[in-house]
Amino acid sequence: MKKPPQKRDWIMISLMILGAVILMLGPVGQFLWFFILRPLFWEAVFALQRNLYWIVLIASLCVFIFCLYDMKIRRFFPWHGVVMALCLGGGTFAIMHIHIEEPTWEVSYGAVNHTDKSIVSIIINGEGGILHVTPHTVGTPGICCVIVPQRWRPGLTATIKWREAGHWATDAAGKVIYEDSGLPLLIEAPWKTRTVPIPQYISEGAFYVFFYPNDEVRVALTSTSEYLEWEEETPEDAAYQAKEYAQ
DSSP: OOOOOOOOHHHHHHHHHHHHHHHTTTHHHHHIIIIHHHHHHHOOOOOOHHHHHHHHHHHHHHHHHHHHHHHHHHOOOOHHHHHHHHHHHHHHHHHOOOOOOOEEEEEEEEEEEEESSSSEEEEEEEEEEEEBBBTEEEEEEEEEEEEEESSSOTTTTEEEEEEOOEEEOBBSOOOOOOHHHTOEEEEEEOOEEEEEEEOOOSSOEEEEEEEGGGGEEEOOOOOOOOHHHHHOOOOOHHHHHHHHHHO
């Protein structure tokens, strides 16, 4: 006479089913997400989906350890191997899809121009646009956005790409050359690039780029002491502004 299934056997059967589900979480999980769960439980399922692969990994590890423990106190059964193989497959699948994202801030940016030339466009780490900063002035932050890590680390840098104001094309006699449309021909200045360190910060702030003569560039968040130091008016700034006001 066969023994009725023991409680432990039912547990192991359930674990086998769980292992099979783990392997099916790829296409089946996506189908359930888009057509059933997402419309019904938007916020809860969205949070679950963001951590889905971590859940799969932890569940696979727990079931695998339970199988090892069960083999130790009893003996090896074929379904032990099946469940452990499923766990290894599910765990590997999860590890391949886990992507750890560094928490970041999206902050606006501005510029301080300590040079005699206008800055007409600024790009920071490949992001940005037009921010016209006239000579020896401050460009108010309002351009979005620069992405910075919430936790500063040594060696953190930013790549600054900028273009100064161009000039009108002239002929040998010094007269401005006009296009066929009747507009003066503008010769745009070349792009310049510098990669500079970001000073240590502990809180969020707007991102500022500081331009100095000889293409020297510095950057800092407004929450740092470096910003307060570099934002201050230089003697060259004061002399230029005095000259402008005198005209």
